[in-house]
Amino acid sequence: MNISVRNLAALGLLGAVLVGCGREAVETSPAEGPAATRSAPPVANTSPGASASPGTGAAAGPKPAADRAAPPTMAPGPGGLTPVYTRRARTAEKVVALTFDADMTADQGPRAARGEHFDNPELIATLRRLKVDATVFMTGRWAEEYPDQARSIGRDPRFEIANHSYSHYAFASPCYGLPTVAGPDMTADVQRAFDAFRDAGAENVVPYFRFPGGCYDDAALRALGPAGVTAVQWDVVSGDAFAKDADAVAEQVLDEVKPGSLVVMHCTRSAAPVTERAIRRIVPELRARGYRFVKVSELMRG
Numbered sequence: 001m002n003i004s005v006r007n008l009a010a011l012g013l014l015g016a017v018l019v020g021c022g023r024e025a026v027e028t029s030p031a032e033g034p035a036a037t038r039s040a041p042p043v044a045n046t047s048p049g050a051s052a053s054p055g056t057g058a059a060a061g062p063k064p065a066a067d068r069a070a071p072p073t074m075a076p077g078p079g080g081l082t083p084v085y086t087r088r089a090r091t092a093e094k095v096v097a098l099t100f101d102a103d104m105t106a107d108q109g110p111r112a113a114r115g116e117h118f119d120n121p122e123l124i125a126t127l128r129r130l131k132v133d134a135t136v137f138m139t140g141r142w143a144e145e146y147p148d149q150a151r152s153i154g155r156d157p158r159f160e161i162a163n164h165s166y167s168h169y170a171f172a173s174p175c176y177g178l179p180t181v182a183g184p185d186m187t188a189d190v191q192r193a194f195d196a197f198r199d200a201g202a203e204n205v206v207p208y209f210r211f212p213g214g215c216y217d218d219a220a221l222r223a224l225g226p227a228g229v230t231a232v233q234w235d236v237v238s239g240d241a242f243a244k245d246a247d248a249v250a251e252q253v254l255d256e257v258k259p260g261s262l263v264v265m266h267c268t269r270s271a272a273p274v275t276e277r278a279i280r281r282i283v284p285e286l287r288a289r290g291y292r293f294v295k296v297s298e299l300m301r302g
Contacts, residue, residue, distance in 0.1 A: 088260030140166035140193030154202020
């Protein structure tokens with residue numbers, strides 16, 4: 001089944017550290033992967049293609065601790081296609097999952113050495129202070145650069161760490177100019193990220209994966225089958241990437257959130273400098289509307 005995609009070329013925000021910054025997740029079922037590259041196009045209105053079912057990661061995924069229930073995953077599609085989850089569909093319960101991409105490409109070490117900040121400890125501190133549960137989609141390279149922070153996040157029961165690849169290279173092309181991971185290397189790239197989380201001492205690691213740039217196609221979904229992960233996209237784009245106006249970011253989230261929404265934001269000071277300020281407005285206003293903040297695993301469990 002072919003599904004057309006609207007590109008985000010007009011945004012012009014997306015550079016080498018690209019994040020998924022579309023305004024609309026593609027409506028898809030795990031049973032029907034698109035033939036075209038999907039790069040998370042513009043306006044949010046989608047639902048997961050299948051209901052979540054309990055499961056554990058396969059060989060490349062993390063193993064849950066013995067004292068924790070296995071996080072829910074979705075069943076693979078035909079031919080072993082990796083399933084894709086976008087939001088909790090058809091629910092009246094006012095729950096919302098805030099997710100934060102901790103982006104760092106495999107070759108950005110020199111930029112970090114020169115003082116560029118790919119982390120955002122103030123954001124994590126604010127989430128803790130406001131008692132917000134959240135999921136951090138982390139690259140393995142980020143965990144290697146900031147192992148103490150990765151361990152702290154990954155041992156805090158308010159957070160869970162999901163996989164955003166090791167390299168933050170694209171898994172489908174074109175994808176906003178990102179370098180591309182070769183098909184045969186995709187599972188290894190994901191496994192390398194899980195290894196980096198383990199080496200950092202993170203414990204709350206879940207078998208979820210977010211494609212760099214939000215870009216994927218049938219070939220990527222098929223190549224990642226052995227990894228045993230559920231791909232997680234979103235239905236609300238915060239617009240925080242390279243933004244300078246925290247209120248504009250907050251208003252975009254507040255305007256688009258609905259029961260069961262999954263919001264994409266970022267955990268890098270250099271690429272998303274106003275995210276922490278936006279959170280200070282988003283959280284109390286959504287709580288005033290009756291919303292509760294959950295991790296992706298809880299959203300999917302519903």
